[in-house]
Amino acid sequence: MTWAAQGGRASPRATFAFARRLARTLALPRWLLFFLAFPAAAFAHNPDTSYARCRVADDRVELRLIYDIFTLLKIASLDADHDQRITRAELSAAAPAIVQFLRAHARLEIDGQPAALGEALAPVWPADAGESIAAPDWHSAASLLAFPFQQRIPALPREVALTFTFFPQLGARHTVLGVFEARGQTHEVTFTEGEPDYLFDTSFAATDAGPQRSATPLAATLARFLRLGISHIFLGYDHICFLLALIVVSRFGELVKIITSFTVAHCITLILAALKIITLPSRLIECGIALTIVYVAAENLWRKNTTHRWMLTFSFGLIHGFGFANVLGGLGLPREATIRCLLAFNVGVELGQLAIVAAALPVVLLLARWRHGTRAVATVSVVVGVFGLGWFVQRALGLDFMPL
DSSP, X not given: OOBOSSTTOBOHHHHXXXXXXXXXXXXOOGGXXXXXXXXXXXXXXXXXXXXXXXXXXXXXEEEEEEEOHHHHTTTSOOOTTOSSEEEHHHHHHHHHHHHHHHHHHEEEEETTEEEOOOEEOOOBOOTTSTTEEEGGGTTSGGGOEEXXXXXXXXXXXXXXXXXXXXXXXXXXXXXXXXXXXXXXXXXXXXXXXXXXXXXXXXXXXEETTEEOOOSSOHHHHHHHHHHHHHHHHHTOHHHHHHHHHHHTTOOHHHHHHHHHHHHHHHHHHHHHHHTTSSOOOHHHHHHHHHHHHHHHHHHHHHOOOOTTHHHHHHHHHHHHHHHHHHTTTTSOOOHHHHHHHHXXXXXXXXXXXXXXXXXXXXXXXXXXXXXXXXXXXXXXXXXXXXXXXXXXXXXXXXXXXXXX
């Protein structure tokens, strides 16, 4: 298999070529390539997510930029000794180059005038990361590193604008989840290549008479996080594999119960995890998600009656909910804003899931009528199960061998 030029990951073309050869060997129809190659292709387009928090006070503007190690490696060489682990010392050594990059590509304007980011404070190491971060965690919530800046100002400004110009370097699909804060009020913003800037009016945050509503309507905030939820489920390769393993052997009536139970379950843990009511190690969560894929795929091979799947999906959905929470883990929102964003994000996840089910259902119905349908279902289950097993071994042992 040909490997992609960057990151040692298989390219989409190579992945589809492998699936085509497998289908030809097993005498499977061409439309079954969707099941064999879609999870890998989806991950090939997985966008990075970073975070920005801008706090506007009477005498200062504080900017906190947060990135995972996977993203920072596009900016500077963090792993100086090439041992697949990042230490505090390596972060300190690379910090000047990262700060220089951020000064060049994160632009601040105060009351219409360009302003420097100000003093760069020491980068913040993750609280539960230990003394080093292994390669399998470089693209997870466990590797989020914060770079704080502080700019002194004479008085509370009326307007503060923030613009990011690093999308050509970090990727066109990179997304920045941002929060503006002034006098205890917060406002959520999403920065993308198409919308790289935002002007925050502090007069809408609070007045001497008390807090007022945000400058942007609630519907606009919900729409941003709705879109984020949709993109996350479409580009979450392990969640898609889990759904495919469930869909391929289920009937329509069972699918309704399965999707409903999965929705309720991951909504519960998504909220609990994002609000820090329950916290679990990131690697434990990712290993658990991989095991759910392996179990469902394996069960497809020996169990004919799947009427129990809605109960199984509920328990597994609790695990997946923690994984969904990781994408929002770097925002640090207060409770009120977090709940609002979580609900919008969760609705987006559900819409994405329904779209996947709608796209796959006709194929599942064809499999049920096809004379080689049983063998095709077994093949899909085996392929998905192998992916899940590979992800589990990699995540559990801290290795870096999976090409996908």
